Amino acid sequence: MTKSKIYKFSGVFVLLCTIGAGIWYWQLPNRHKAIIKTVFLQETGIVDNKWIIDNSHLEYKMISPTFYIDGIYKSMEGPKSSNYIKLSQDSTLLWLTGFHVKALDSKTKKQVSNDFICHTNIDFNDVKYFSNFNLNERIGIYYPRLTSLSHGLENFTFPNGYGIPMKGNDLLYITTESLNHNITNANFCIKHEVTVDYSKKNTNIKPLLSRTAFIMLPYNKSDPYKSTIDTGKDYCVPVETKNHSYDFGDGNVLSGHWIIPIGKKTYSSSIDGQLQIKDSLQLHAAAVHVHPFATALTLWDKTTKTAIFKSKMTNHTNKIGLSNINSFSSESGVWMFKNHEYELVLEVNNTTKSNQDMMASMFLFFYDAELDSIVNK
Template sequence: MKSKILKYTLWFIVLLTIVGGIYYLKLPNRHKAIVKTKLYHGFGIVDGQWNIQSNDSSISLITPTLVIDNIYKSMEGPKVIRSFQLDDTKNELVWMTSFETKALSTNEVDQLSNDYICHTNIDLYEGEHYSRWQLNHRIGEQYPRLTSMSNGIESYAFPDGFGFPVFTNENLLLATQSLNHNITGDPFDIKHQVIIGYKPHEQAMKPLMSKTVFVMLPYDSENPFQGPTENNPNMCLPVETKNHSYKNENGESLSGHWVIFPGRDTYRYDITHQLQLKDSTTMHQIATHLHPFAERLAFRDKTADATLFVSEAENYTDKIGLKSVSYFSSTEGIMLYPDHKYELVLETNNTTTINQDMMASMFVFLYDKEMHDKLKAYKP
């Protein structure tokens, strides 16, 4: 009886392995990276621990090891996610003022190329954050992203006198993803170090709110991967339809992650509804997220027919990747108005002979008068 149980158990394991193997081989590169990373960390094949250290002015979060064993384009590489607090031993109001991501060797000392950084996202737990300030009406208004650092803009600081207010024991969410456009051969290991700078509460500080605006293009939901046609030349070819896919107010399908064909192209998208401006305010910071072969992304006031900021992207000439991406930072700021229309204009140049993928986003920081009024009444 025991031998039969053992036999059937072995056959079940073999069958499960075969089915699992077939399923894995059919996965896209991005999902394969997720599976492998979980296995590497779960079985202790590589270091799966976070190294988190904080002081009175910053927190450093060094990730578990990320194994680079393939070409990983933007949005495809191994990634890790975790919640964290600036300092769980205190309940103090502080101001986040700077953000930085580095690629490190596994010794957690030697810095590697920023070419291994895809993006690092920091999100709020909206319910926790806004309920502390009796701003519950903001919960669910937009995706709770605070900011993102990405290839080309791996670090930045808010202009003097501005910041984002959080409590030291408030929960935040960190997700950081690796990138490898060019290196083939034997696998190698990296880590990411994320450093967030902050300062004690001061009444003179002015709060910023984050708005995420991004280009979305239409596609045919019934036949999404046909791309543009003679009858529908404005349709895009989405990279996939499970992620970064949206519906507009008319029920039409839109993709924020699409294919660009060889050569130059220009894309426009109205972002007025993404900004959700209720009052006039000033814009003080913009961090841009682009993929290789983007050349510039412009933030335009359509009503005034004026370009407010252009983020310039410098691509490498000897390999695939972004060497640098410019960002906007201003103490004085630029006025935005609720009765104006705004748009993003993206210019690309795919210098290869094959299709490439594209995303174009801006993390826009606006003066937050409503939060400022709450802070004026705040008493520790």
């Protein structure tokens, strides 16, 4: 075979591969396109791919790699990046006291609209964390997420005198994701600045235990995207069945990321299995994560038929987005009991002309008497 024929066959092969890759790419969901696009831009050096770290003033501050915003990215779809951090290089006991995130212009580093912040997750390694305090029986029991900041709640601090103890050289895993609900012809780059506040004080701080609770709704396993009209009021249509889908082996499947129709609607979900209260617990703080069009999320005591905490949301009036999400903070605390039943109740109002997606979570922080005795000793 001559060189010219080899070049022709090679060219045709490359062209067919390019066309096939293009067809495959355009059929992907928006969030998967964002992942591929972000990896390509960062790995090729078109945008920077490094985290910038500053840990000099009892706050661990870092600036994310660049996120290229080139269109609409709804909640859970935008470019994102993750990073492992250590607050110090030794095992000195530190106390986490607050979390913050803001969006920056990628060139000037000046703050821009919070509308470009989807969420920032702060996770921990439960094996190492609990082993450090000889609490091995807790490993694998609870969801290993300390909290999540999101659009509408970009700053969260614990009440005075409370914090989460952590060895300085233990690892935190930070994931921050971008958002764009409104600018259809977007063509710009942003960064996220994430800050973790901490203290070195070893006295007069009480330790907190983190528990994550979120709404999970059943869906039709055999036909997930079937209308809920015929399946009952508690059923939902999931956004997808691969992510945020849960099967507990009882024949039902549940979704934590579902579609809400036009108009007002209320959803509720038991959270007893997520809380796993073995004895009375005192709630001192709660951070809330919801998507646009949520109007209220209530931590409800079904036994006493009372609200422990109701978080109200303020939605933008002239565009899609959340201006504010109320959080909970109390030095005195609120008691929750083993023999009570609890649920989350979500109220939504979809004011658009099309279906939207929804999630609803609470990150609850209780006084940890067992850990207090260990830390003090």
